[in-house]
Amino acid sequence: MLELFGHxxxxxxxxxxxxxxxxxxxFRFRAxxxxxxxxxxxxxxxxxxxxxxxLVDAGRPVMESTVIIEYLDLHHPGATRFLPQSADxxxxxxxxxxxxxxxxxxxxxxxxxxxxxxPERRDPVEVEQAKAALERAYGWLETWLKDRDWAxxxxxxxxxxAAAPALFYADWVHPIAGAYPTVAAYRARLLARPxxxxxxxxxxxxxxxxxxxxxDRN
Numbered sequence: 001m002l003e004l005f006g007h008x009x010x011x012x013x014x015x016x017x018x019x020x021x022x023x024x025x026x027f028r029f030r031a032x033x034x035x036x037x038x039x040x041x042x043x044x045x046x047x048x049x050x051x052x053x054x055l056v057d058a059g060r061p062v063m064e065s066t067v068i069i070e071y072l073d074l075h076h077p078g079a080t081r082f083l084p085q086s087a088d089x090x091x092x093x094x095x096x097x098x099x100x101x102x103x104x105x106x107x108x109x110x111x112x113x114x115x116x117x118x119p120e121r122r123d124p125v126e127v128e129q130a131k132a133a134l135e136r137a138y139g140w141l142e143t144w145l146k147d148r149d150w151a152x153x154x155x156x157x158x159x160x161x162a163a164a165p166a167l168f169y170a171d172w173v174h175p176i177a178g179a180y181p182t183v184a185a186y187r188a189r190l191l192a193r194p195x196x197x198x199x200x201x202x203x204x205x206x207x208x209x210x211x212x213x214x215x216d217r218n
Contacts, residue, residue, distance in 0.1 A: 002027035006053035009206035011165035021195035023078025096159035104166040115211035
């Protein structure tokens with residue numbers, strides 16, 4: 001059986017869970033935390049950097065959420081395919097995947113990391129720069145997403161698996177303003193998708209641990 005190591009509140013764990021839920025793929029979730037030390041030890045045995053999520057398929061470890069999704073699409077396909085067969089369409093999907101990871105998730109995480117620091121070590125300039133980067137990303141996405149239900153290739157793909165956790169948490173640290181109705185509507189469509197909604201609900205008990213403070217919504 002497939003095994004996925006991760007944490008329900010982790011954005012990149014969500015990204016790997018969404019395709020598994022989307023296709024009803026049989027797998028065992030190995031939650032990481034102080035109550036499951038054996039899972040952490042097994043993660044480190046497969047991957048000494050101990051970063052998650054990690055997929056293990058019959059002893060074969062697959063690292064990095066994007067690669068995990070491509071691996072599932074190749075070796076455990078279901079009704080939803082996460083990369084289009086057209087190589088040209090796949091370029092857009094991979095491009096949007098990197099944009100959501102690097103230019104939405106990345107700045108969001110900068111704000112979270114700053115909130116984790118002791119007060120005397122916090123950097124308001126770093127936070128301001130990260131939020132400005134998110135604002136620019138929202139502006140670009142507002143144009144890109146016009147007349148699109150999903151991020152690329154006219155279907156729910158790898159790019160949307162990246163978008164769901166990225167926009168979910170980014171809106172918590174820098175709300176998507178009224179100037180970006182297309183982005184807000186896209187985020188709402190993502191959260192209404194059953195595979196994404198399941199991640200949201202499973203993560204709900206951990207909201208108190210969100211360092212900047214979780215808003216009372218979603």
